[in-house]
Amino acid sequence: MGIMKICKNCYREFNEREDDALSPINELVKIFLESTRETSxxxxxxxxxxxxxxxxxAGFE
Numbered sequence: 001m002g003i004m005k006i007c008k009n010c011y012r013e014f015n016e017r018e019d020d021a022l023s024p025i026n027e028l029v030k031i032f033l034e035s036t037r038e039t040s041x042x043x044x045x046x047x048x049x050x051x052x053x054x055x056x057x058a059g060f061e
Contacts, residue, residue: 014045025053
């Protein structure tokens with residue numbers, strides 16, 4: 001069982017093991033967060049990671 005965390009975006013509780021490390025969206029989010037040095041991808045729930053990745057694909061902040 002994974003560690004329960006609180007998402008820094010939506011403040012919902014999520015299981016850290018829900019991570020889909022092979023997802024292209026997660027890779028985009030990881031690159032974005034590393035470039036901004038804001039936080040780690042693991043601080044966001046899977047839904048917020050996907051949303052952030054899709055927003056970056058569209059070119060919006």
